[in-house]
Amino acid sequence: MKTSSTLTSAALAIALTFGVTSMQAYALDADAVANSVDNDQYSLETEFKKLDTDSNALLSQTEFGKDKFFTKGHFAKADIDNNGTLNQQEFVDYKSGAQKQAAKRIASDTVITTKAKAELLAEKNLKSLQISVKTFNGAVILSGFVDDEMSKLKAETIVSKIDGVKSVKNSLVVKS
Ligand SMILES: [Ca+2]
Numbered sequence: 001m002k003t004s005s006t007l008t009s010a011a012l013a014i015a016l017t018f019g020v021t022s023m024q025a026y027a028l029d030a031d032a033v034a035n036s037v038d039n040d041q042y043s044l045e046t047e048f049k050k051l052d053t054d055s056n057a058l059l060s061q062t063e064f065g066k067d068k069f070f071t072k073g074h075f076a077k078a079d080i081d082n083n084g085t086l087n088q089q090e091f092v093d094y095k096s097g098a099q100k101q102a103a104k105r106i107a108s109d110t111v112i113t114t115k116a117k118a119e120l121l122a123e124k125n126l127k128s129l130q131i132s133v134k135t136f137n138g139a140v141i142l143s144g145f146v147d148d149e150m151s152k153l154k155a156e157t158i159v160s161k162i163d164g165v166k167s168v169k170n171s172l173v174v175k176s
């Protein structure tokens with residue numbers, strides 16, 4: 001009995017550790033996301049089986065469409081041999097590639113946001129605590145309040161010079 005309860009608490013400790021790890025991955029720890037993607041072959045095979053509702057080992061466009069990860073237009077790209085269905089290999093290859101890209105995008109967006117915040121904070125003439133920075137796919141949105149038109153332009157200039165920034169939408173409002 002004692003052994004069994006020790007095992008149980010060990011299992012609990014492991015579960016807690018994994019719980020924390022996945023929380024960190026969720027908090028956009030890029031390396032953790034990338035590593036979990038690398039070890040994801042098995043779960044992608046499971047996902048394939050779940051999506052394959054008629055169990056014919058192929059995904060139709062409708063079956064694939066139930067995967068919420070993808071928007072329209074992905075089926076044709078995943079269908080490498082262009083035969084109108086996805087076999088497991090096509091699905092696993094396509095989805096693991098897409099997940100890696102998403103992880104990379106999240107990582108580089110996070111770097112941009114962090115850098116933008118730091119540089120805005122370093123700019124003495126800006127009250128940057130009132131500036132919010134959001135990044136998606138290299139496109140940055142600045143929002144919040146600044147004291148004057150100069151600050152609004154200054155913030156945009158600073159952020160547009162950061163590596164990886166493709167565009168800046170300046171939604172800052174000048175307090176009057
Ligand atoms: Ca099927």
Ligand SMILES: [Ca+2]
Pocket residue numbers: 079080081082083084085086087090
């Ligand atoms: Ca195919």
